[in-house]
Amino acid sequence: MVTPDNFIDTLMNGSKDAIYSQFSPELKGTLTLEQFKEAANQFLEGVESWELVVDAEMNQITEHSWKDQTGTKGVQVYFSEENQIEGLLIQPLETYQDTDAKFTKTEFQFPMKGKWYVFWGGNDVLSNYHYAHETQRYALDIVRTQNNSSYQGEATANENYYAFGEPLYAAADGTVVEIKNDIPDNVPGVMNPEEPAGNYVVIDHGNGEYSITGHIKEGSVSVKKGDKLKQGDPIGELGNSGNSSEAHLHFQVSDGPDLFTSRSINIRWADQSQQFTRGNTIQGLAE
Numbered sequence: 001m002v003t004p005d006n007f008i009d010t011l012m013n014g015s016k017d018a019i020y021s022q023f024s025p026e027l028k029g030t031l032t033l034e035q036f037k038e039a040a041n042q043f044l045e046g047v048e049s050w051e052l053v054v055d056a057e058m059n060q061i062t063e064h065s066w067k068d069q070t071g072t073k074g075v076q077v078y079f080s081e082e083n084q085i086e087g088l089l090i091q092p093l094e095t096y097q098d099t100d101a102k103f104t105k106t107e108f109q110f111p112m113k114g115k116w117y118v119f120w121g122g123n124d125v126l127s128n129y130h131y132a133h134e135t136q137r138y139a140l141d142i143v144r145t146q147n148n149s150s151y152q153g154e155a156t157a158n159e160n161y162y163a164f165g166e167p168l169y170a171a172a173d174g175t176v177v178e179i180k181n182d183i184p185d186n187v188p189g190v191m192n193p194e195e196p197a198g199n200y201v202v203i204d205h206g207n208g209e210y211s212i213t214g215h216i217k218e219g220s221v222s223v224k225k226g227d228k229l230k231q232g233d234p235i236g237e238l239g240n241s242g243n244s245s246e247a248h249l250h251f252q253v254s255d256g257p258d259l260f261t262s263r264s265i266n267i268r269w270a271d272q273s274q275q276f277t278r279g280n281t282i283q284g285l286a287e
Contacts, residue, residue, distance in 0.1 A: 056279030139252035198242020
């Protein structure tokens with residue numbers, strides 16, 4: 001049986017028939033066995049070795065992702081608990097070394113208390129789907145988990161998600177320059193692309209650096225435009241508004257206040273020992 005642990009060796013040296021046989025019906029519907037073999041064989045040309053860069057498990061799905069020895073090819077695979085392959089992506093990887101090396105002048109604290117799980121974060125598209133987009137390249141998506149799950153009970157109620165309603169704090173000193181507070185929270189799984197950021201708070205931290213905190217709970221924003229904030233001041237509660245499938249934090253720092261026209265900046269964290277990359281658990285502010 002193909003498993004997350006032996007998948008990459010099987011892809012390189014084993015039976016692609018075996019891999020395809022474990023595709024979900026939906027995945028098989030996207031391509032035939034022969035199409036899969038042809039695409040895989042072409043993609044694997046020149047690959048000598050792989051480095052595991054993501055090993056994550058949440059909500060009954062296990063993901064493993066690898067980079068090849070050149071860092072220019074990537075593989076992502078998603079397994080169910082029954083080892084059915086629910087998703088597979090093979091793709092070229094781009095790097096943006098110039099912006100990767102530029103960090104904020106402001107030093108930020110993580111804007112929530114307790115332990116949190118990095119759902120998207122890192123300097124490649126395997127770890128962070130935002131990375132492909134200059135406006136959100138170093139953004140983070142953060143959820144709270146228990147026992148590798150982000151919710152308890154039914155997945156259709158926001159209140160069942162561990163992150164929903166958790167307090168949010170200013171990540172650094174600054175002045176509030178924009179807020180939105182009236183976007184309804186979504187039913188989990190139903191997204192609102194018309195209001196991608198949902199409810200949000202934008203804070204000007206000086207040095208041309210603006211933090212953007214998105215998907216805030218409707219009606220919970222507790223600051224107004226012009227407010228002067230100190231690091232750790234409360235700003236609202238985490239929600240599921242906007243282009244969001246479940247309660248989570250979207251946090252980024254940009255060179256302007258507009259999420260869609262400004263450029264994302266790599267964040268200088270006060271605690272540089274923590275890895276804000278996909279699959280890692282991080283410690284927030286003291287509770």
